[in-house]
Amino acid sequence: MGTTTIQLTSALKEELTAMKIHRRETYQEVLERVLEDLRELDSKTREELAKAEAEIEHGRSVKHRELGAKLGF
Numbered sequence: 001m002g003t004t005t006i007q008l009t010s011a012l013k014e015e016l017t018a019m020k021i022h023r024r025e026t027y028q029e030v031l032e033r034v035l036e037d038l039r040e041l042d043s044k045t046r047e048e049l050a051k052a053e054a055e056i057e058h059g060r061s062v063k064h065r066e067l068g069a070k071l072g073f
Contacts, residue, residue: 008016019030055061062070 016027016030019034021033
C-alpha cells in the first residue's frame with residue numbers, strides 16, 4: 001500500500017486528534033472509522049427512508065394537522 005501526504009488546517013488536525021480512541025491511534029485509523037460510520041449511517045438512512053415511503057404509500061401516515069388535533073394542539 002502506498003502512502004501520501006495531505007494538508008490539514010490546525011483546527012482540523014485538532015478535531016481528528018480529539019476523535020482518537022486512544023493516543024496511539026493513527027489519523028488513518030480515525031479517518032477509516034469515521035468513513036465506516038458515515039457509510040453505515042448512509043445505508044441506514046436510505047433504508048429508513050424507503051420504509052417511510054412505503055408506509056406513506058400504504059396510507060399508514062397521519063397528516064400534521066390531524067396529529068396536532070388528535071394531541072390537542
